[in-house]
Amino acid sequence: MQARAVASALQQMIEYDKTGFVPLHVAGEPLGCVNQQWLQRLQAEYSSLFRLEQGVLTALPAAHDFAERSRQLAQTATQWRDAGWLNGWRNEKFMAYFQDGTPCFEMERAAFRPLGLTSRAVHLNGLTRMPDGEIRMWIGRRSPFKDVAPNRLDNLMGGGIAAGETLQVALEREGWEEAGIPASKLELLPQAALLLAERPVARGLHREWLHVFDVWLDTQEIPQNQDGEVEAHLLMPLAEVEQHLINGQFMSDAALAAIDCMARLGYWGQDAALDALLAQVRAPIGSDIAIR
Structure with a gap:
């Protein structure tokens, strides 16, 4: 043995070294982590959906319910795929949850890793x-x-x-x-x-x-x-x-x-x-x- x-x-x-990742919050709760490459992409191309404030990346500031969050992220993930940013597209959705167990949104599983979602x-x-x-x-x-x-x-x-x-x-x-x-x-x-x-x-x-x-x-x-x-x-x-x-x-x-x-x-x-x-x-x- x-x-x-x-x-x-x-x-x-x-x-692993966690210093290169920025926390991602959705509706006021921590749900993920984003590396520097994706942080730059999101700030450059998707600043209306992802805002960096005091070291925290806030997502979907105008989306107030499950359906709207899921809709916006489905559209965004498709754009990432078409831009060549994603591989391994599966046409299968995973669920992201708030800490109390309430579903926050669903999203293509290939897009979970860029946002560090669980x-x-x-x-x-x-x-x-x-x-x-x-x-x-x-x-x-x-x-x-x-x-x-x-x-x-x-x-x-x-x-x-x-x-x-x-x-x-x-x-x-x-x-x-x-x-x-x-x-x-x-x-x-x-x-x-x-x-x-x-x-x-x-x-x-x-x-x-x-x-x-x-x-x-x-x-x-x-x-x-x-x-x-x-x-x-x-x-x-x-x-x-x-x-x-x-x-x-x-x-x-x-x-x-x-x-x-x-x-x-x-x-x-x-x-x-x-x-x-x-x-x-x-x-x-x-x-x-x-x-x-």
């Missing part, structure tokens, strides 16, 4: 106990034809929660599409963890609440991808998962979910450095709406 190396990898995933996702760790008692983990290898992170390693399943979609519906939909897990296997599954993934990316700031679940599969239950996103599912000993985590072969959010799962299983025992890092990203289940 290599707890120190895993802690070092985890530290690189979750710690999205939500479900991740599923697949675990199998072998006849000799050893615990192994199901790991997905992404298709080499994926536009995002081809051939990288993933959890059994991971996917975003769309606007208007419940956590349970997203879990069951993604569980079937990515791993062929029937809804009956997931409908009463308790949530195991809530993690905040946050890191700079080329498009801006990735910030996402990961709703993490663990599902135990019998040795006869073999995941089967349905939508072409996953090339193969591999049943790995935890020591092999650990080495792939250290080598950086996982997608970042999947790595976070896998490390958390292995820590909860007691794989590294009590390791103060690793536990302290995980404490930075763990949150009480159900508290994902408020931004910390």
Whole structure:
């Protein structure tokens, strides 16, 4: 076991220089963060929608309700796409929430990162106990034809929660599409963890609440991808998962979910450095709406 190396990898995933980002407020509440490149773009081209005042970027000053905020941002995101500022357009909307859980607006998911908005996702760790008692983990290898992170390693399943979609519906939909897990296997599954993934990316700031679940599969239950996103599912000993985590072969959010799962299983025992890092990203289940 290599707890120190895993802690070092985890530290690189979750710690970054925040000084280059400006907080974004909507209707008086902090909802995102914008890097310097996007700050300059918004001030130069969209000053009527985004105003910098005393170090805070205020968005949509004239929009007073959910529908109007969503309308203005849909139009703006389309303009960003047409100008070549956005890639990965999905024609799928995510929801941004006020801190009390009230929806603030919905917006194309590709535009969340430029504004540093917090999205939500479900991740599923697949675990199998072998006849000799050893615990192994199901790991997905992404298709080499994926536009995002081809051939990288993933959890059994991971996917975003769309606007208007419940956590349970997203879990069951993604569980079937990515791993062929029937809804009956997931409908009463308790949530195991809530993690905040946050890191700079080329498009801006990735910030996402990961709703993490663990599902135990019998040795006869073999995941089967349905939508072409996953090339193969591999049943790995935890020591092999650990080495792939250290080598950086996982997608970042999947790595976070896998490390958390292995820590909860007691794989590294009590390791103060690793536990302290995980404490930075763990949150009480159900508290994902408020931004910390």
